[in-house]
Amino acid sequence: MEIVLVGLNHRTAPVEVRERVSFTAEQARRASEELRSKGILEETLVLSTCNRSEVYGVPPETSRESAPGLSTFLSEFHSVRMDVLGTSLYHHYDREAVRHLFRVAAGLDSMMLGEAEILGQVREAYRLAHEQGATGPVLNRLFQSALEVGKRVRAETELGARPVSVASAGVKLAERIFGKLRDRSALVLGAGTISEQVIAQLRDRGIARLLVMNRSRERADGLAKQYGGEALPWGEWEKALPLPDVIVSSVSAEEPILRREIVERAMERRGNRAVFLMDLGLPRNIDATVGKLYNVYVYNMDDLTEIVAQNRQARENEIPKADSIVEEHLGKFLSWQAGVELVGLVDELRAKMREERDQFVRDRVESIQHLTEADRKLVEKLIDEILESLLLEPAQRLRSEKDLRRKVQNVEALRDLFLGNREKS
C-alpha cells in the first residue's frame, strides 16, 4: 500500500462523533507533525470540514499496514475511545483512496450533492500541509489531480449549478429578476433558523443593505450584528416595506401579515419597481392574491421546496458525467503511479546524451585526420552502445522500484541532475 486514507464523514458518523474528531488548522498541523515524527506516515494531509475528517498519507516502506496505527492515533489525538470511533472510521488504500479523494473534490461525496465549498476546503487543506512541508511528491501529485478533478466537474457538468436548499433557491430566484444583488436591499421579517439561512445566502451574494426585523428585538440585533445588517423595531415593518427589493417573511402568525392592500401601497411608494417576496412562514405570511400584483413575484415554502426537489434530481442526473471525469483522472494518476512517465524521462535522457555525443564527435573525433568515414561511424556506434548500457541499468531499477515515493524522488533527482529542470510536483 502506497497511499492510505483513514477518516469518517456524515455517512458513517453522527454529528456528535464528527464534532469530536474534527481538526482546527492548528490541530491539523500538529497531527501531521506527530504522524511523521512517530513514523506512522512519511507524507500526510489532514482534511477536516464540518462533515468529514480524513487523514491522507503515504506510509513508510517498512510499515505498509499503517491504517490500524492511524486509527489508534486518531483515537488518542482526539481522546475518543476506539469503541466509539471504530465503527465510524473507513479505511481506503491506493486506488480506492485516490478515487475517494477525487469524488470528495468533485462534490460527489458531499452531504449536499455538488456543493461548491468542498473544493475550496480541499485546496486550503493542501495549501496548509504543503506550506508545513507535510506533503511530498505523492500527495502533491494526488491533491493537484484532485483539484483539477473538482474544477473540471464544476466546469463540465451541472452538478453544482442549481440551488438545492430552500434558502439558496429563493436567493437564486431573486437573481433571476434583479441580476447581481450587490446594489439591492433586502428585508427579513423573522429571525428563525430559515431566516438566518437566507440572510447568510444574501450576505454571500453581497447584498448592499440588509434589514432584519423580529418580534424579539434581541434576536434581530444578534443576527444583524452577525451578518452586518441593520435591526429595526418590529413595529416599523410596514413603513420599511417599500424600500427593499427582496422581502423574506418567516414569522409565526395565524393570518397573513402581508396583505394585498399593504403590498399595493408599498408598490406605489416604490414606483412599481419589481419586488421578490419569499414566504417561508407556515401558515403563510403573504396573502395569496399578492402574487397577482404587477411586478410582484411571490414564492412560498411549497414552491421553493418543489424547485429544490427538481434541482436535486437534475444534479443526480449529472452524477454519471462527474463519475466519468473522476475515473479519467484516476486512470491518469494510476498511470503516473505505475511509472509510465518514466518512459518520457528515459527518452529525454537519451536525447540529451545524443546531443552530447554529437558535440563530442564534432569536437574531438572529426579532428582525427586518419579516420575514414566508416571509422567515424563505428566510433559513433560504440559511443551509442556505451550510453545505452549506462542508461539501461538505472532505467530498469527505476521501473522495478516498488516504493512510489522513492521512485518519484529518484525521477526528480535524475531530472534535476541531468536535465536541469524539475518535474512539476
Add this chain to the structure above:
Amino acid sequence: MHYALFISTVVAYALSLALYLIFLNTGKALTGRLGTLLLGAGLVMHYFVLLERSEGTHTVPYHDLYGAMSLFGWLLALTYLGLELYHRQRSVGALVLPFILVFFVAAHLAPADRLSPPDAHGPTFAFHVALNILAYAAFTLSCVLSLTFLIEERFLRNHRLGNIVWRLPPLELLERMSQSSVLIGLICITIGTAFGFLWVYRLSSKYSFYDPKYAITLLVLILYAVYFRLARTTAWRGARASKLCVFNFLIVFLSFTVVNLYLSANHRFF
C-alpha cells in the same frame, strides 16, 4: 458570389447558433465563447459576401430585395454582437441567431433584380439607407429581447422553472438590453431619416411628402420614443413596456414589408 463563401458563412452562423443553444441548455462557458467567436467569423464572411455582391452589380448592396435582406441580417448580427459584448450576456444569442441565419439564407434564395444603373447613390444616400436598416435591426433585436422578457416573466410568475429559465438573463438586464437596443434604433432612424430628407432636397431642391414611408417612419419614431419614456415610468416598467415594444415592432415589420413593397414609390427594399 463565390459559393464557398456563402456556404462558409451559413456554416459559421449555423454552428454559432448550435453553440449558443448548447450554452443556453448547459451553461458551459466555453461553448458560449465559441458561439460568439463563430458569430464574429460569420459577420466577417458575410461582409465579404455583401462586398462581392456590390462589386458584381456595381452598386450598393441594398438596391434589391437580396441586398436589403442580407444587409439587414448583417446589421442585426453586428448590433447583437455589440450588445452581447457591452452587457456581457450570451444567453439571448440562441434566440437572435435564427433571424440572422434566415435573413442571410432567404436573401440568397431571393431572385436578384436585373439592376439598371441607380439614380440613388452617393454617401448621403448610403448613410440614409444603412442607418435606417441598422435601426430596423436594432428594433428587431429589442423585440426579441422583449419577447424573451415576457416569456421568462411568465415562467417566473407561474413558478414554472425549467432548464432554460436558469440560463436566461435576469429580467432587469433584459429590460436594459432592450432599451439600449431601442436607443440605438432611435438614434439611427433619426439621423438616417434626416440624411434621406437631405438627399431628396439635394436631388430636387424641394421636399416631397407624398410617400407613405415618411408617415410610417414618423410613427415608428414616435412609438419607440414613447416606449423609451414609458419603460422608465412607475406604471409601465416591466411587462407592459415589453408588450409595447413588441407591438412597436409590428409597425416596423409593416413598414419594412407592406409599405415598402406596395405603398412606397421610393422605398422598395429599405
